[in-house]
Amino acid sequence: MYVTDQDRFINGACEVETELEPLGLLDELQAIENDMGRKKLIDKGPRNIDLDILLYGDEKVQNERLNVPHIGIPEREFVLRPLAELIPSKPLYASQPWKLVQDYLNDLTPGEPLSSITPLSSTLAPLTPLVPDRKTSVMGILNMTPDSFSDGGRNNLESLSNTVIELVRNGASIIDVGGQSTAPGRPEVSAEEEASRVVPAIELIRSIPETRHVAISVDTYRASVAEKAIASGADIINDVSAGALDADMLPTVGRLGKTICLMHMRGNPQTMTKLTSYPDGLVPTVAAELLSRVAAAEAAGIRRWRIILDPGIGFAKTGAQNLELLRSLEELRAWPGLQGLPWLVGTSRKSFIGKVTGVEEASQRVWGTAATVAAAIQGGADVIRVHDVREMSLVTTMSDAIWRARD
Ligand SMILES: Nc1ncnc2c1ncn2[C@@H]1O[C@H](COP(=O)(O)OP(=O)(O)OP(=O)(O)O)[C@@H](O)[C@H]1O
Numbered sequence: 001m002y003v004t005d006q007d008r009f010i011n012g013a014c015e016v017e018t019e020l021e022p023l024g025l026l027d028e029l030q031a032i033e034n035d036m037g038r039k040k041l042i043d044k045g046p047r048n049i050d051l052d053i054l055l056y057g058d059e060k061v062q063n064e065r066l067n068v069p070h071i072g073i074p075e076r077e078f079v080l081r082p083l084a085e086l087i088p089s090k091p092l093y094a095s096q097p098w099k100l101v102q103d104y105l106n107d108l109t110p111g112e113p114l115s116s117i118t119p120l121s122s123t124l125a126p127l128t129p130l131v132p133d134r135k136t137s138v139m140g141i142l143n144m145t146p147d148s149f150s151d152g153g154r155n156n157l158e159s160l161s162n163t164v165i166e167l168v169r170n171g172a173s174i175i176d177v178g179g180q181s182t183a184p185g186r187p188e189v190s191a192e193e194e195a196s197r198v199v200p201a202i203e204l205i206r207s208i209p210e211t212r213h214v215a216i217s218v219d220t221y222r223a224s225v226a227e228k229a230i231a232s233g234a235d236i237i238n239d240v241s242a243g244a245l246d247a248d249m250l251p252t253v254g255r256l257g258k259t260i261c262l263m264h265m266r267g268n269p270q271t272m273t274k275l276t277s278y279p280d281g282l283v284p285t286v287a288a289e290l291l292s293r294v295a296a297a298e299a300a301g302i303r304r305w306r307i308i309l310d311p312g313i314g315f316a317k318t319g320a321q322n323l324e325l326l327r328s329l330e331e332l333r334a335w336p337g338l339q340g341l342p343w344l345v346g347t348s349r350k351s352f353i354g355k356v357t358g359v360e361e362a363s364q365r366v367w368g369t370a371a372t373v374a375a376a377i378q379g380g381a382d383v384i385r386v387h388d389v390r391e392m393s394l395v396t397t398m399s400d401a402i403w404r405a406r407d
């Protein structure tokens with residue numbers, strides 16, 4: 001990981017007993033590194049020894065010299081694997097699915113190539129797209145737009161706080177905060193206005209004990225909004241344009257080291273409804289266009305293990321194309337160059353469901369949405385993005401029981 005142009009090296013974890021305080025222990029470890037003649041010329045590059053403190057009992061340390069738990073743990077399988085061997089009984093993250101990751105890591109044959117682990121936050125178990133019995137994550141939509149079709153504006157912090165607590169109680173492990181609608185033809189708001197809608201929501205979620213551990217995603221295609229959101233505590237940037245609408249987006253997320261969702265779309269929300277021609281086939285074209293966004297993201301410094309893909313249901317697609325994509329998720333997941341990356345699928349209440357079922361009112365499209373969620377999970381989705389969190393969490397649990405069994 002990080003610097004791949006270097007010799008192979010060995011990683012291990014060990015448990016020690018010490019009377020040293022955390023900073024004293026760091027001093028001791030650094031003295032050993034120095035004694036061994038450590039030279040570090042490239043950040044994360046070759047060095048003859050590296051001694052890090054991963055955990056210190058259950059203590060948390062946060063100062064300019066030391067962060068414990070080590071902030072690199074959630075994205076480093078070379079750390080997770082020896083840790084899982086060492087402390088199989090200790091869940092390292094707040095949420096339950098971590099146990100599954102730990103069991104999975106413990107089952108791996110030593111020496112197997114590293115598999116893929118996508119961190120969502122520093123407290124939530126990462127996505128493990130290659131684990132057959134992984135649980136699908138539910139991303140709950142929190143619209144902070146006054147024009148949203150789902151639930152209107154939310155100015156009142158107390159009711160907002162109840163809303164997010166409810167989302168989490170009902171099964172959301174990720175909250176997707178949006179300050180501007182990307183539905184076809186909705187008005188654009190200024191970046192300042194958009195940031196002023198999402199930042200207070202992020203701060204609020206981080207301040208409520210019950211929701212502090214969820215991952216916060218921000219639905220934006222603007223780099224300046226992403227930067228402010230991350231500064232307020234967001235973990236994931238959900239960019240419906242996959243970085244194409246703002247040249248600063250990919251470098252910003254790369255620099256800040258966060259996870260990004262790259263969604264397939266064409267044009268912008270104003271023009272996309274006309275851009276539905278796929279003469280070389282829908283699935284091959286969506287795959288190829290996503291491959292080029294992945295390449296752009298990596299070139300901008302975003303780590304491959306911090307990328308989530310999304311077929312972009314309802315974006316530059318006809319109703320029939322949305323259905324075809326839902327049917328083809330397995331093929332997309334297996335596409336050469338895209339294997340091992342996690343997928344998010346967002347179908348919730350969208351108009352193709354209205355078209356098929358004849359339900360005009362978006363908020364009444366719950367049953368139709370349920371069928372799409374089941375289909376997405378059958379196709380291998382790792383995250384589903386929904387409005388009706390309670391109902392769709394039940395659909396997810398049931399779909400996982402059917403499709404995410406180990407055999
Ligand atoms: N838990 C920790 N263990 C060790 N060093 C830490 C920890 N938290 C913060 N640091 C700081 O990180 C600095 C850089 O560490 P080092 O040069 O070993 O980087 P590295 O090992 O390449 O990176 P990483 O620690 O991310 O693997 C150290 O000087 C130390 O002050």
Ligand SMILES: Nc1nc2c(c(=O)[nH]1)N=C(CO)CN2
Pocket residue numbers: 182183219238239240261263310312313344345346347385
């Ligand atoms: N990642 C992702 N983000 C979205 C999606 C979607 O399908 N996927 N749909 C939206 C419009 O409802 C808004 N944002």
Ligand SMILES: [Mg+2]
Pocket residue numbers: 050051052
């Ligand atoms: Mg180190």
